[in-house]
Amino acid sequence: MSDEVNLFAQQEANRRRSRWLVIGFILFFAWLGFGGDFIWYLSTAKAPPESYHHIFPFVGIILTAFGAIMAKYSYSTGPKNILKSTGAREIIDAQTPQETQLVNVVEEMSVASGITKPHIWIVDDPDPNAFATGHDESDSNIAVTQGLLAICSRDELQAVVAHEMGHIKNLDVRLMTLLAALVGAVTLIADGAGRVMFNGGFGRGRSRSSSDSKEGSNPLVILLFVVWIVSWILAPFITRLLAMGVNRKREYLADAMSAQFTRNPGALASALTKIESASAPTTSIKGGAAHLCIADPLGRAVNGTEGRMAELFGTHPPMPTRIARLKMMGYEQSAHEIPGAAAAAVSVPSSASVRAT
């Protein structure tokens, strides 16, 4: 890990890792749907010719269609709802010098990233945070809180805006909305099925059909079926873990994109330090939009710490690691060790506004 010094190398590494996670997610989703079809097919394959043979994989197709519809729905209504729920106001004509500066900074970053200037929104919340939403490069929104404007220097604001531009450029909003919708679909079905089974209705039907298949009595099929059921029970949990894994990789990627656009990773490092030290929850940003923010709006302790727990359960990577990696990009040798060792070195200097140009 310690050889990913260069920002382009870090971008590539995070792209690759999130790609694998997305592939894992898709495979797991396919196993939940089409895996069931396959087991059904195996269990009915040796049945007498006049009884039912499961050939058309409608379980997988229905599950996929359900997920797709949910994704489509939350994707088309998402950005508007999120902006509305935060009570953001759009800056069309900058009034104060602060707003002028924000508009200028966003324009600068849209030049640097080569994407159309996004709509700019301000959320009246004293806690520093920022998020991006929208559909693609030509229709995007960047929102920052009043608190962020208050504590950030021009360079730091620029770095935060560049991070959000990175999300837009990487189509992260699309990716994360899709994953969140699929997690939602799986959770909904698992919950519903669990309830039905608990009430006994589904269980009776199932037990009959599985006793049918026992006549063919292939232990492999039974084993597969058990694994499949267990997968479904754990599905809400597993899909969420995978989605959060993807999210964390995309955060690292957006950090590296910010470094590419500003060529000043030190500014983002110092902005993150400031945001972290004001770690009160951003009350006006609801949990649903957490995966779009620069820092977890819930201020969950798990994102601030390191170790296995944070690696698995945070929507965002641990701050010290993010800052350490940014410093690596700025070729600051002090943070060159593996994150665990670097954390102690990094979390101390809150005056980390060393300029890396």
Add this chain to the structure above:
Amino acid sequence: MIGIVLLVVIVAFGFWFVGVYNSLISLRNQVFNAWKQIDVQLKRRHDLIPNLVETVKGAMNFEKETLESVIAARNQAIAATRGTTDLPSAQQVQATAAAEGQLSSSLSKLFAVVEAYPDLKATGNVAQLQEELTSTENKIAFARQLYNDQATVYNTRQQQFPGSLVAGFAKSTPAELWEISDASEREVVKVDLSLNAKK
């Protein structure tokens, strides 16, 4: 059997060829677009300068030299950036870079002088203009950065094997990077940054 294998190989090669060819063309257009973005930002800077000069002229009568050098540099820069319809040649990139460098350095001199007049700086107009110019300077820098990034991707793609085999068909030639040509301009960059940091 051999015939089928041969056919598959030929079709696969055809797809690959078209893919590389098209990506070279689209990269080339991106480089051209990035170059045009520099132009847009430079023009913005050229348009802002008369405003700035107008605003500070009254209070800075005795700094005529500085003002005149800004105006002269601006006119020269406008002449140098006159329309390019294709990827810029090496000379064009260098000429533009040199003229704009001159303008940057005379502007930063002007800003240094403005710093010496606190009451001039205090008037809202100047502060506002300065934010505008800072922003424009940044945009120029970022536009150049984007141009260099795109040009590097384009150059790498056409020079790396096996893409280099297709480059000839796509009439790809390496794009010129925007470089800082002389030492004095490197200093100017430093001055620019310190101005930003004060904001």
